[in-house]
Amino acid sequence: MNLTEWWLAFADDLDSLAAKINNTQTDSWIGARTMIAEGVQIEANFLWGMQYATKINTAARKLGSPFNNSASGQLMHLPDVNTPDSLLFALIYYAHLERYASINQGNPLVISQLINGRPGIQCAAVEMKRRIDLYCCSQEHRDAFKLAYPDSTQQPGATFLEQVTHWLAEESVADKLINQLEIATSELIGQYNAGQERVANVITLFAKIENLLNSKVIALREIVAYKKLIELLNAGILLTEDFAEPYRLRHNHPYFATIWLDLDASIPHVNQKTTLAIQGVRSVIHSARFTVGLISTLTQKTLGRLAPQFIKDLFFKTATTVDELTQSITPVSIMERRKQLLIQQAGNKIIATIAILNDAAGQQMHAHDFKKMSADEVSGLADKVALLHRMVALAKCLAIYQHEHTTGLTKFSLSLMFKPITTLLSKTFMRCLIFNGVLFVLEAEKLEGQIKQLIQQAKTNTQFDKASFKDKLTMTLSAAQERTLHLRQENKFVFFQQEGKKATDNFEGVVTTASVALSRWL
Structure with missing residues (x-):
């Protein structure tokens, strides 16, 4: 250490x-x-x-x-x-x-x-x-x-x-998730290095890692949706009546509405006969309450303070009996009952989604890992995990790129003795006369170092600022793409053109794939 x-x-x-x-x-x-x-x-x-x-x-x-x-x-x-x-x-x-x-x-x-x-x-x-x-x-x-x-x-x-x-x-849920991703990523890289995936290039490897991560992020986003539903229902901000207006729900909650509506559709609605019966019971009880209240008021006005205590007790007991009857006969309101069913079903979906998140390797995640986390905290976790894993995957792919293309002339030019000289020349007007393979291995090394610095910053920052990292990542990858374009246009090295083109295309492909993946997430 x-x-x-x-x-x-x-x-x-x-x-x-x-x-x-x-x-x-x-x-x-x-x-x-x-x-x-x-x-x-x-x-x-x-x-x-x-x-x-x-x-x-x-x-x-x-x-x-x-x-x-x-x-x-x-x-x-x-x-x-x-x-x-x-x-x-x-x-x-x-x-x-x-x-x-x-x-x-x-x-x-x-x-x-x-x-x-x-x-x-x-x-x-x-x-x-x-x-x-x-x-x-x-x-x-x-x-x-x-x-x-x-x-x-x-x-x-x-x-x-x-x-x-x-x-x-x-381990925290973030550590468990990242460790599972690292194990799965290492397996993919192991297959690649073993030759099972040699028919593809490092660009395809990055795409495979990207697909692995996307499945995890999608599952986390589903947990966010269910947690947000529970929070809004409990706070009374979202009402069960809102599900009757899908268009408005999608307008107000565009990121969650589809999942919420699917969940609502999976819960059977109370049939019309039951609804009418409940309404009838409520009408009878409401009438009873009104009658008792009216008689009680008239009696008090007529007798005033002269009314014997036992008469007051009688009407008090009658009113209490009606209230007890209300509680025993009146079911929980249809909307309240549906609200509780939605909350219960959302909780079940969270448990099921957590099971999907888990891989066979690594510490398993459980419902209690997410119990104290709010929807916003799970969303922040998804953002941070997506960032870190994509950046780690990009850094690993860049390292693989360097290893694969450091052969022949490139290996000689970047040997321990000549690398300082080659690196110095690559920063001068002489770079147009240097083999493309050498230049892009140096570019990959430079970009890998920049990505690792961003990873360190993400880990050490007290608060994860998505907008700030969006700017940093965009600038870093855009600068790499711009340098790639200039190197391709300026290069005048006439030998080993096929190898040079392969090195150029592969580096450009890795950076472009990473840019697309990151922009899709950001």
């Missing part, structure tokens, strides 16, 4: 925790996210490492109260542990500190600095564990945690902290 991976592992842990708790906008969370954003830049900008370290130390003050670190001789801030949510955050931060000892890769100068800092980090980990244990010793705190997270302490025989740690280690 290198320093950047250490920070990204912390970011992944926070993302998983964010799916389990409600409030991720506390000072400690904001401080941690800032630390990650600065920390991932240190290795790439080693000369300015001290500036990033200063910013990290400043952000760390938001974590919690300080303590005197005897190993480093400095004041260090650590998360306080006084609430259920702060316990979970503290456990994540403790694991982050413990992982520090695993950093053993990267720039030797960076590694030497990190080794010098190990005693101080270990001292901080001990203090962090002390704060965690102190919280867990209190029965009052344990009861508060169980009340806040009743599913977290279901393991018989384990200590409270062991149960919480085990529950915390469970």
Whole structure:
């Protein structure tokens, strides 16, 4: 593990925790996210490492109260542990500190600095564990945690902290989904590398991965539709009467109406005879209520305060009896009953769709994984998973492209000895005299690096901003397409034209396929 991976592992842990708790906008969370954003830049900008370290130390003050670190001789801030949510955050931060000892890769100068800092980090980990244990010793705190997270302490025989740690280690629905996709993608790439798919090119491979992802995203969008239906029905914003006007429903809810109408059509409607019977019972009860109310009013006006108590009691009991009769005879309104049926059926559809989401490999997703998620949160999950997986797939396909086309003259030109010279010449007017295969392998390498940077940004950002990534992705892919066009038009290398055309067409195809797929999603 290198320093950047250490920070990204912390970011992944926070993302998983964010799916389990409600409030991720506390000072400690904001401080941690800032630390990650600065920390991932240190290795790439080693000369300015001290500036990033200063910013990290400043952000760390938001974590919690300080303590005197005897190993480093400095004041260090650590998360306080006084609430259920702060316990979970503290456990994540403790694991982050413990992982520090695993950093053993990267720039030797960076590694030497990190080794010098190990005693101080270990001292901080001990203090962090002390704060965690102190919280867990209190029965009052344990009861508060169980009340806040009743599913977290279901393991018989384990200590409270062991149960919480085990529950915390469970993957979030996003992690489960991404891991399943990665396993399935690796299988497709394995088939490709084994030669089973050699009749096709890397463009076809990307299309296969795209189809795999689309099936997952479609299932997530269905869950969003059913969750949105439940939310709107419960809030009274959507009424069962609205289903009688499909055109208006489609106009008001264009993304969900078709699924909702199909669900409504699958539930039998109350027949006319039952409807008339219910209306008749209601009419009789309404008349009874009116009569009792009228007699009660006349009696009170006639007798006033002189009416004996037993007469008042008599009319009170009569009115109560009619109300009880109403409750016992009157069924739940047709619309209310249909509303409950729609909610129940939508819940069943969510369970069935989750089963479709699951692959044989990887941790399985269950209904409780989505229970606390709103429709908007599931929609955000679909957006983020779609982005990350498509970008990872594109990066892998670009890597495969480089491997496949680094042969012959290209392999020689990009060997360890000549690559620096070739790269330098490719940025000058001499590039028109360089073999196309060489130029497009370098382009693929450049684009792969840009995509990986975007993936890192998506993982480390506190909030996933779809619009922002749309702009970044569009600009990145458009620039690659523009460079491809210029290289194709400018190139004057007269040898190996067939190989050069294949390299050009394949690179252009990968970028175009990715652009179409991403624009369709965005």
